[in-house]
Amino acid sequence: MGGVRTAGDLVLRMQIAEKMKIDEAKAYVAEKLGVTLEELHDVVTMTDKREALRIGLTHVEPCAEENNGMAAKVRIAEVLGIKINSVERFKERAGLK
Amino acid sequence: MKDEQKKFMSRMGDGSIVYMTEEEIRADIEAGVQDAVVRGKIDPLTEEEKEHLYTIVTMPGSIVGVEPGKQIVMTNDSGAYKINIKSQIPVVKETEVLIYERVLGCDSVDVGNSDYNYKTVKGVAKREASALKQALNMSTMPLFYGAMTNLGFYTKPDGPVDNWAVLLPEGKIKEALVAQEEAVEHAVRDIVYCAEQMYEAGADGFQLDTSGAAGDADFLAALKATEVISEKFPGMGVELGMAGEFVLGMHGKLKYDDTRLAGLYPHKQVKLVEKAGASIFGAVVNTNCNMTFPWNIARVCTFIKACTDVAEIPVHANVGMGVCGVPMVEMMPSDMISRADKALVEIGKVDGF
Numbered sequence: 126m127g128g129v130r131t132a133g134d135l136v137l138r139m140q141i142a143e144k145m146k147i148d149e150a151k152a153y154v155a156e157k158l159g160v161t162l163e164e165l166h167d168v169v170t171m172t173d174k175r176e177a178l179r180i181g182l183t184h185v186e187p188c189a190e191e192n193n194g195m196a197a198k199v200r201i202a203e204v205l206g207i208k209i210n211s212v213e214r215f216k217e218r219a220g221l222k
Numbered sequence: 223m224k225d226e227q228k229k230f231m232s233r234m235g236d237g238s239i240v241y242m243t244e245e246e247i248r249a250d251i252e253a254g255v256q257d258a259v260v261r262g263k264i265d266p267l268t269e270e271e272k273e274h275l276y277t278i279v280t281m282p283g284s285i286v287g288v289e290p291g292k293q294i295v296m297t298n299d300s301g302a303y304k305i306n307i308k309s310q311i312p313v314v315k316e317t318e319v320l321i322y323e324r325v326l327g328c329d330s331v332d333v334g335n336s337d338y339n340y341k342t343v344k345g346v347a348k349r350e351a352s353a354l355k356q357a358l359n360m361s362t363m364p365l366f367y368g369a370m371t372n373l374g375f376y377t378k379p380d381g382p383v384d385n386w387a388v389l390l391p392e393g394k395i396k397e398a399l400v401a402q403e404e405a406v407e408h409a410v411r412d413i414v415y416c417a418e419q420m421y422e423a424g425a426d427g428f429q430l431d432t433s434g435a436a437g438d439a440d441f442l443a444a445l446k447a448t449e450v451i452s453e454k455f456p457g458m459g460v461e462l463g464m465a466g467e468f469v470l471g472m473h474g475k476l477k478y479d480d481t482r483l484a485g486l487y488p489h490k491q492v493k494l495v496e497k498a499g500a501s502i503f504g505a506v507v508n509t510n511c512n513m514t515f516p517w518n519i520a521r522v523c524t525f526i527k528a529c530t531d532v533a534e535i536p537v538h539a540n541v542g543m544g545v546c547g548v549p550m551v552e553m554m555p556s557d558m559i560s561r562a563d564k565a566l567v568e569i570g571k572v573d574g575f
Contacts, residue, residue: 126293126329133329134363137295140536140573141364141427141459144501147294147536147573166293181362183324197362210457211358211365211424 129181129193131171132158135205142207157205178204230280233558235518236511237549244280247516251275254513254520261468262487264528267520271569275523278565279516285560288567295574297502297538298322299368299431299463301334302357319357319365329574332368332429333357339372341381344412351423358424366461367420368429371413371444373436376405383408386472402439402473406446413447414454421455427501428460435465437472438483441491445478445498452499462495463504463540464488467525488529496535502574505529506540511550515558519547519565526570536573539566 126133132154139150155165158178164170175182179190181197192200195215202209216222229241242250255266267275278286288294305311305318313321315333322331333354335343343350350367358365377385383405389398417428428451433444441464448460469491471484479497481490488505495503507522522539526546530537544550547562566572 126295128323128327128329128363130327131293133293133295133327137297137329137364137574138426140295141461141501144459144535146533150295150536150573162291166291183327193362194360195358201362208457210421210426213457214422214424215359 126166127168128183129175130168130183132165134181135201136165138201138205138207138209142209154205180204231557232279232515233549233555234511235509235513235515235544235549237551237555237558240514242514242516244276247279247514248272248276250514250517251279251520254517254522255524257517258507258521258524258528262489262525262528264487264489264524267524267527267569271523271527272520275516275520275565275569278561278568279519281561285556286564287560288564292567294567294572295329295538297329297366297427297429297461297504297574298331299429299461299504299540299542300332301336301338301368302331303334303336307336315353316357316360319361323361323363328363330364330366330427332366332427332431334368334429338368338431339370339375340409340413340416341372341375343369343416347416347419350416351419354420354425355423358426364426366427366429367416367423367425368431369416370432370435371409371430371440371447372432373402373405373409373440373443376408377401381405381408390472399473399475402437402476406439406443406476409440409443410446410450413443414450417447417451417455417458421458425458428455428458430460430462431504432465433462434469437470438476439473440465441469441483442476442478445494448495448498448500459501460499461502461504461538462498462500463538464491464506466545467507488525489532492529492533492535492537496533500535502536502538503529503533504538504540505572506545507547509544509546509548509550511544515547515549515561519562522547522562523565523569526566526572530571530573538574539570539572541566541575 434441
């Protein structure tokens with residue numbers, strides 16, 4: 126689906142976490158992000174959406190607001206309403222839980 | 223003088239180019255479907271699906287794509303070493319992960335050891351987990367840890383049990399069965415140990431690749447390991463991918479959930495994988511090198527559609543070298559692989575690759 130260029134990483138997270146089939150996973154993510162299914166596949170729409178939500182992009186103009194990696198995943202877990210193992214284990218190691 | 227029929231460029235299963243008439247393509251699609259129906263005891267593709275497949279096989283374009291909105295996600299069973307090991311570009315695997323994410327736009331990748339099996343990984347599991355942890359800190363997309371069950375590695379002289387491939391031709395049937403059963407226990411123990419290290423590092427998913435490569439005992443080990451991992455580490459989904467379309471009966475009597483494993487095709491395999499607790503099933507249908515792409519992809523779509531019809535978890539079709547319609551070559555021809563992909567999405571109804 127294009128990974129962090131669109132919403133491929135998010136859709137796949139729903140397959141891994143909730144065993145959702147592709148259509149259900151796409152519908153779930155689209156609803157959580159407040160976009161249509163068509164927009165979910167669109168790199169232009171999703172770049173704006175991901176930038177606004179600070180949930181990671183393929184490339185950005187470097188700036189303080191740029192977000193990816195663990196910081197982005199903390200936000201992804203919140204947006205999708207799921208627990209992400211890498212985030213949970215990171216919080217444990219950082220003494221945040 | 224008879225008009226010369228238009229011919230369409232296609233390929234054999236070994237990748238070599240062939241030119242085929244409409245009549246030849248349609249005949250091979252029909253034969254491919256029937257082969258799957260007979261072997262798998264499954265329903266054929268509908269006339270409409272066969273017509274759509276003919277359109278995909280013959281449509282113009284060196285690369286074809288799915289209809290907008292039908293894009294699907296991808297997982298990997300490559301160990302994130304296609305760039306540094308296969309392409310000889312000297313980057314560490316943590317960097318390779320970021321290339322997959324931010325240059326190639328992948329939906330995920332699996333980190334793994336270049337000796338891609340859990341028996342080898344066990345000895346360096348904490349170091350592997352450390353590399354995975356660094357990659358997880360820097361990357362946004364889901365990361366799996368991946369390797370093969372590879373039951374054959376548990377045989378002497380490198381492993382602890384007698385080699386059933388040696389015992390069987392000697393007529394030592396009971397000894398061969400016992401050796402496989404012992405190997406299953408060793409493999410499950412190693413896989414679960416590795417899974418624990420990767421879970422603690424934060425793996426989003428755990429990949430059991432090429433399951434069943436050494437036969438039904440190999441598949442049983444993957445199922446048993448999946449069951450334990452799903453129960454002990456619920457935050458880390460398991461993807462169980464197959465080695466081939468048909469589980470070889472090297473043992474022949476092994477069962478999981480009261481179902482004999484030998485002889486199972488994808489539509490039966492997926493139900494056991496679900497039962498074991500996996501999040502994703504990686505389905506395989508073999509490519510026949512001596513047959514054409516239309517024959518192979520028709521057969522593939524028939525098997526895969528039967529699998530996705532009954533699956534309650536996502537099915538990711540394996541579309542690497544020599545499986546699911548992809549020719550048996552190291553360097554992939556994008557003309558046929560893109561046609562295989564389109565057919566698998568639009569006819570096979572897969573949830574991912």
